Amino acid sequence: METARECADVFPSAVDRITIYKEPEMSTTTASATTLAQQLHRDPRLAEAKRLILAAVADHQRALHGVQPPRPELTGEYQQLLHEFGQLRGGALYFPYLSSGLGNGPWVELADGSVKLDMITGIGVHGFGHSHPALIEAGIDAAVSDTVMQGNLQQDTASVRFTRRLVDAACASGAGLTHCFLSTSGAMANENALKIAFQRNAPANRVLAFEHCFAGRTLVLSQVTDKAAYRQGLPDTIAVDYLPFFDADDPAGSINRTVRVFREHLYRHPGKYACLWMELVQGEGGYNVGDREFFLALCRLAREHHIAVIADEVQSFGRTTRLFAFQHFGLDAFIDIVTLGKISQVCATLFNEDYKPRPGLVSQTFTGSTWSILAGDVIVRTLLAEGYYGPHGRIAQLHQRFAGNLERLAQRFPQAISGPFGIGGMVAFTPFDGSADKAKMLCLRLYEAGLMSFIAGADPTRLRFLMPLGCVRDEHIDAATRIIENVLTEIDEEI
Ligand SMILES: Cc1ncc(COP(=O)(O)O)c(C=O)c1O
Structure with a gap:
């Protein structure tokens, strides 16, 4: 499990980095020719409200820095919610996943109090992770906008x-x-x-x-x-x-x-x-x-x-x-x-x-x-x-880290991992014989162990990862790799 020192500060200086809403550059906009909305966005009370909200989020999200099991006092209600949602939407969810609404970069709290390492990010949607301060700030700007x-x-x-x-x-x-x-x-x-x-x-x-x-x-x-x-x-x-x-x-x-x-x-x-x-x-x-x-x-x-x-x-x-x-x-x-x-x-x-x-x-x-x-x-x-692109940019480096880790795992578990495959922020490997059943089994075992991934393809079916590029760091990738390693070791021992 990750230590607090390693992973707590996913967003270290968020509260100091608040930016005031940026209006589009309009050639006619001068200090005296501003709209009331522009004045609202420059109102120091709005900046102060943002600072307070981000500070509150930071205080609470700091506790999310490693995989945690569900909290027993929350699991009953959680199971009921999952069951009800499955009924309401006409089919069970792929993962028994309902977010609590708070995360810390790649770490996400579920409504049963458990914490997962999210390396699939809603199939790439939460590319800046969970509860990212810059996106919360954008949300506050949106909240004071006139329309949803x-x-x-x-x-x-x-x-x-x-x-x-x-x-x-x-x-x-x-x-x-x-x-x-x-x-x-x-x-x-x-x-x-x-x-x-x-x-x-x-x-x-x-x-x-x-x-x-x-x-x-x-x-x-x-x-x-x-x-x-x-x-x-x-x-x-x-x-x-x-x-x-x-x-x-x-x-x-x-x-x-x-x-x-x-x-x-x-x-x-x-x-x-x-x-x-x-x-x-x-x-x-x-x-x-x-x-x-x-x-x-x-x-x-x-x-x-x-x-x-x-x-x-x-x-x-x-x-x-x-x-x-x-x-x-x-x-x-x-x-x-x-x-x-x-x-x-x-x-x-x-x-x-x-x-x-x-x-x-x-x-x-x-x-x-x-x-x-x-x-x-x-x-x-x-x-x-911010340096994400280019052959040696941040995304290429993250890919190299993840792919390198998977290559090392493939040497240790040659029956269980072939690959890696993919490019940049899209990483995958073929588990076992590439059958859909085994890929799904591994995906669900990783989920239980705290790592979120997803399957892709058929013949072979692969396991894929869409890292939260805007916040993921090497130690998160290493934490994901350790979870894969532990689960493969368990599976080895079971056979
Ligand atoms: C390549 C590609 N095109 C289209 C879609 C459809 O997007 P959406 O699910 O937002 O409708 C997806 C979704 O996974 C996709 O991967």
């Missing part, structure tokens, strides 16, 4: 600021993604991307996507997602043809094979493809990482045939050596549309001038809550400003 939600007739300047930041970042190395539409889920961002591509390239009505991709669960996206179980009983909506994904064991052969299949589809359905749908790092598919030459060959072919190139970065956004995975792979010149989500809190569809939709195609009552938009902006700003 933003959307079609109700936008505020925070949406402008975040949209501008995403566009600037997307265009930083030559892409022409000068437009950005926010939305509340990855699926909605992807629906918007598809609609934009279909409208621009009508009457083309087919999609090319990679085998084992995951694009979301709407009626249309469950057709793109290459998993039959997720569309059981659903009507066919759009026509999708699949391309083999990159095979790292045979790079040149893999490019040749996929280009050949691409050409065969083009031959069979000339002029019918509206878009090439690319999940550059496959998340749900098992943390399969693509390759620049592979993607370039496909992008060139798509361009030749006037097919939109779409990158689905809902899971990989923020987690490679660049903010956008298409930048990591150097595809800036080819991407027409990109979608993002999860760590960004608000999802988005960015597109170039050529793919600008006609009025009416894309609109939503909700594009995001004010808090999620402010929090997304803090996260993206921090990721870009």
Whole structure:
């Protein structure tokens, strides 16, 4: 178990780092030409309230610095809540997990008083961990905003600021993604991307996507997602043809094979493809990482045939050596549309001038809550400003630490661990024989031991980790590794 000295100060100087709400730079804004809202955000009472709230949170979260078992006096009610929730939502939760509402970076308290080390973070959503002071501060700013939600007739300047930041970042190395539409889920961002591509390239009505991709669960996206179980009983909506994904064991052969299949589809359905749908790092598919030459060959072919190139970065956004995975792979010149989500809190569809939709195609009552938009902006700003990116940036270092630990474990437990796989803030290994049953068994055993992970892929099924990049440190990764080691030792002894 971690000592207090090692892990208590996940957010050491939070209370000293309070920033005053930053208004968007407006050329006409001078000291005398401020809105009442701007004056409210500069009110010293608001700064003092923030200081008090953050100090209170810090005092309470400090106690969360290591795995703890459930508290016996809370377990009865907790079990009842879990049971009731399972009934209400029409199915049990994957993990018996209900957060108490307080955490300390990668440590999270559950409503039964137990403490877990969260290395899956809601599948990448809590990329800055639990109870992060900068995000709480964004929440306070949102709480004094006039509306809870933003959307079609109700936008505020925070949406402008975040949209501008995403566009600037997307265009930083030559892409022409000068437009950005926010939305509340990855699926909605992807629906918007598809609609934009279909409208621009009508009457083309087919999609090319990679085998084992995951694009979301709407009626249309469950057709793109290459998993039959997720569309059981659903009507066919759009026509999708699949391309083999990159095979790292045979790079040149893999490019040749996929280009050949691409050409065969083009031959069979000339002029019918509206878009090439690319999940550059496959998340749900098992943390399969693509390759620049592979993607370039496909992008060139798509361009030749006037097919939109779409990158689905809902899971990989923020987690490679660049903010956008298409930048990591150097595809800036080819991407027409990109979608993002999860760590960004608000999802988005960015597109170039050529793919600008006609009025009416894309609109939503909700594009995001004010808090999620402010929090997304803090996260993206921090990721870009504080050394996370580059081949030797913080994310690369964190990956190296985790992957190195797993390599050492694989030497000790060769039957139990192969890999590691993944890239940057996405780490995975194949447990045992890669069967879904064994992967799920290990995932649940790790959960019981205090470490949260999740499965991904099929044949093999892997165990994946989405670290909370904005707060995780080497000692947390080492703590996670020790839990894996202990559980594998127990399993060894049981056999
Ligand atoms: C690559 C990818 N696309 C789309 C989605 C769908 O996002 P959401 O669950 O927010 O609708 C996901 C979610 O896991 C994803 O990983």
